[in-house]
Amino acid sequence: MTQRPGNQLFDAYFTARDMREVFCDQGRVQAMLDFEAALARAEARVGLIPSSAVAPIAAACDAGLYDFAALGEAIATAGNSAIPLVKALGKQIASSDAEAERYVHLGATSQDVMDSGLVLQLRQALALIENQLAQLADSLAAQAQRFAATPLAGRTWLQHATPVTLGMKIAGWLGAVTRSRQRLQQLKPRLLVLQFGGASGTLAALGEQALPIAEALAEELQLTLPEQPWHAQRDRIVEFGAVLGLIAGSLGKFGRDISLLMQTEAAEVFEPAAPGKGGSSTMPHKRNPVGAAVLIGAATRVPGLVSTLFSAMPQEHERSLGLWHAEWETLPEICCLVSGSLQQARLLADGLEVDAARMARNLELTQGLVLAEAVSIVLAQRVGRDTAHHLLEQCCKRAVAEQRHLRAVLADEPQVTAELSGAELDDLLNPAHYLGQAQVWVERAVAEHNALTV
Secondary structure, eight states: OOOOSOOSTTHHHHSOHHHHHHHSHHHHHHHHHHHHHHHHHHHHHTTSSOGGGHHHHHHHOOGGGSOHHHHHHHHHHHSSSHHHHHHHHHHHHHTTOHHHHTTTTTTOOHHHHHHHHHHHHHHHHHHHHHHHHHHHHHHHHHHHHHTTTOEEEEEETTEEEEEEEHHHHHHHHHHHHHHHHHHHHHHHHHHSBOOOOTTTSSOGGGGGGHHHHHHHHHHHHTOBOOSSOOTTOOHHHHHHHHHHHHHHHHHHHHHHHHHHHHSTTTOOEEOOOOTTTTOOSSOTTOOOOHHHHHHHHHHHHHHHHHHHHHHTOSOOTTSOSSHHHHHTTHHHHHHHHHHHHHHHHHHHHHTOEEOHHHHHHHHTTTTTGGGHHHHHHHHHHHHOHHHHHHHHHHHHHHHHHHTOOHHHHHHTOHHHHTTOOHHHHHHHTOGGGOOTTHHHHHHHHHHHHHHHHO
8 A cells, every 4th residue: 555645735835745755654664674675685695594585575575565554553552663564574475485484574673674764764865955955056156146246235133234245145045055065965974874783782683693794784775884783872863853953944044034035125035926926815915925934934843853853862771762752753854844945945046036226225225324334434544443433423313313315414524525525425335335245255155065066
């Protein structure tokens, strides 16, 4: 029996379908069965079991042969998914080859099946996430370069600050994605490892053949054989969960920025439009940031799930009671949420709609005040820092009180005009002339991305 991956109304919104397939019932069961088939091949390779047993065991390691509903009911009594699955596997094998059934699961324990099966799933999940991140990074790099010199108001404490560029802002999102890609590359050797320890981690049931079997099993599954079994040492999967948490948070920052830039009062950058996207059930004019909402939602949900993984780390002795169980649905859910966030982020990055003219108008909302620092810095070199700062502060207050442009107020101030000409003031109050290293930051972020891609 097979089960359609995903059974929630919100799956298509919050989760990428490919990731849900990895962690659906069929995906979980197949990963555990892949372990059992590989174990049989490994044990036959070292002569522990007859080679004739491998084919019947491997043939029965097909998730489509099993009733997931029945397995689910049995799990409630057994306490984990491997126990009823191994029983069902044995029955399936025995129906065609009673002799081969004697050799299934030999020397392994339930946690070996579940943890190694999980690692096989995580390998698939990791490949999907790395691919999504790479595509997102390519898109962000292109957009950062496209808007490298497009000025918009920098915002600190949600207030207008000095000008930045849209490209610089996008480069910030890109840099976070690049660092997450680097982290995933670095953790692979620690994550993609076999778990095989038998009852208590010693593999005593396999005697002198234990290590050769473990080596052969790791080779069969294309996993690394770690220095020892890791039944109760959960740092490997927690590290992966933590990095996924960082990805979710970085994407949340992306979504938050987009949603703020889409606000009616700003209206500078928009999600790509599509029929029926972002509408309201009652207000025909609405264009809601529905993609950004997924990014922010995942960034809100994932930290609590990551904290569950951390909370489950102090596991008792050689196998935990309850703490191990707390992981089973937690890490898959993190993977699913992050994949959905990445899916929406890619759509946003690919189709950003930018209103550069609105950005320019918004830069003028404060009538020159956002460039007061530029004037103050130059004036300070001529009259001293404290004098310049106090003078500009007073001019800014006057501009606000009189509802005049800062340029006009400065032109009326003798202490300013004695030091700065009209042309100098025009230059200093031009947003495009006070962008600092914004374009350099774009170039550096794109170069780092390109280096990783190569």
